[in-house]
Amino acid sequence: MSLRLGDTAPNFTIDSTAGQINFHDWAGDSWVFFFSHPADFTPVCTTEMGRTAQLAKEFEARDVKPLGLSTDTVEEHVKWIEDVNDTQNCDLQFPIVADADHKVAELYEMIHAGESETAAVRSVFIIDPNKKIRLTMTYPMAVGRNFDEILRVIDALQTSDANNCALPADWRKGDDVIIPPSISNEEAKGLFPNGWNEIRPYLRTTKL
Template identity: 45%
Template sequence: MTRTDHGNENREAPCAGLRIGDVAPDFAARSTTGDVRLSDHAGSWLILFSHPADFTPVCTTEFVELARQAGEFAARGCNLMALSVDSLFSHFAWLRLIRDRYDLEVRFPIVEDPTLVIGRAYGMVHPGDSDSATVRTTFFIDPEGVIRAMSCYPANVGRSIPEMLRTLDALQAVDAADALAPANWQPGENLLAPPPTDLDEIYAAKGDAGWFLRDAKTAKGNRA
């Protein structure tokens, strides 16, 4: 249980319903691209994210930037799917405004969730809330349908799209190399090797931290 800045006690933290490593709950719903089902994205990465409401300033800037960067996500084999409590026709009207104002078309699906069934299943909203205007959440779901990362932002702070891409790059890189991504890691930079569990290897390592703080390529070369 957490205490919010507004002084409300005994409120369940956003995202508390799911944890990293959980299988993402399946659902079917209407969206701006037709009927969608989460399990239809099996075999591909998926970023599922909620936004507080259509026709709001912060959400509009997020969707404009996501539309601009949609090709970057697609190039990484990752689909995008948005969700809010707004109706399907509210989504349509908002996307039309974005297109007319910014000359950008949002082509990834935006799911309607007027009954909060999906939002509550994902811990995007508190069970007692009547709308989702408190948080904007993001779930990174791998091709096996497993939640690999998640983030929660307040309604008055927009997400960083470059950080979403960096997180996706890091998840894909550590999977491919069976390695670890250090702080501030960027694509092309070195990864770290998982620490060994063999005592002889630990004793034989050079330096006081050489056994657990190792470059992944160097460690792999030493094992070859």
Template identity: 55%
Template sequence: MEQPQETINYMPRIGDQAPDFTAKTTKGDITLSEYAQDKWIVLFSHPADFTPVCTTEMSGFATRKAEFDTLNTELLGLSIDSIHAHLGWVNNVKNNTGVYFDFPIIADLDMKVSKLYGMLQPNESETAAVRAVFFIDPKKKIRLIMYYPLNVGRNMDEILRALEALQTSDKYSVAMPLDWKKGDKVIVPPPKTLSEMEDRLKDDTVERVDFYLAKKSL
């Protein structure tokens, strides 16, 4: 007897166009394809409102929002909660800590967006989104994806570092070495022909380990 085929949930990949959607948020309805034109978007999910780890994470995004603004980036949160729960949580955190979540948070009660972006991972939870982060460029292409389990909070320094690295790489057509941060040297593209290799070996304007590994300051 033929066995039924296993259902495979869609998981967006780096390089894919970000799946489009229209959703209700704490700042009104948003359609992704029309949102934040000419800007980057950091789309991130949290498991649930009024929970401790999520509160620390959302507060982290809120307190460092100015840094995302400087990097021409809009924040867009999400959880499988109602708009009323979102509003209550935003107000609760503001009253208790003074931190205001001044960015849209998607109310994904029907789990439409969570399913589109592979945020529901059954071996972790079938009803709560994992801690996912999607870096979406101004052309609405997914450039980087981070997934964290329910019990481990994200690192805001790394999110900002990765965002700045992507933008710097695009601007200067370079790559970033291990632990790169703003001000560090970047990696120049390796030669692709013998003549380019010979030129690289004679190039004194870069810090050369060998022809295939060379760095420079921007």
């Protein structure tokens, strides 16, 4: 089964560094940044875990819960967190799933045979409060994720949901947004009181 945007994120119950969690119950009404890494005590993964911990306040401000995963055990995760905190100058508090039997990694298609038969690649799932998959990204094992982009797309998704708008290339919070072509000019008057710049009939930009 291939997971696609708009699908309900599959639920699972598994051990983690925060104890056993049921994913849907743990997520509650928050957004989730669910991401996998190949292995504990490896260099790129250590920087990514540290960066996630350093950005804890940024995720919290967006009501986003980070959740890590690798195919290591809880015991290995706990030992590794000490290294992450020490080397990355952080205080890692979010749970890391212990997927030693690959159950969740296979459920979320995180193991790619071209990279490894047993370790997860660097998958990203952004999941909304309705448990819908809203964005996916996949990075190879040798390349760390861009956390500026992860925060940017979360901002974009939340802005789009709240304002019934679309976002242009390289959009960042505070930039002009796009009025979708599906919204008529009459409807747009009520939805976007600041008016808009009509570059083309299908391309209308406005400030929120």
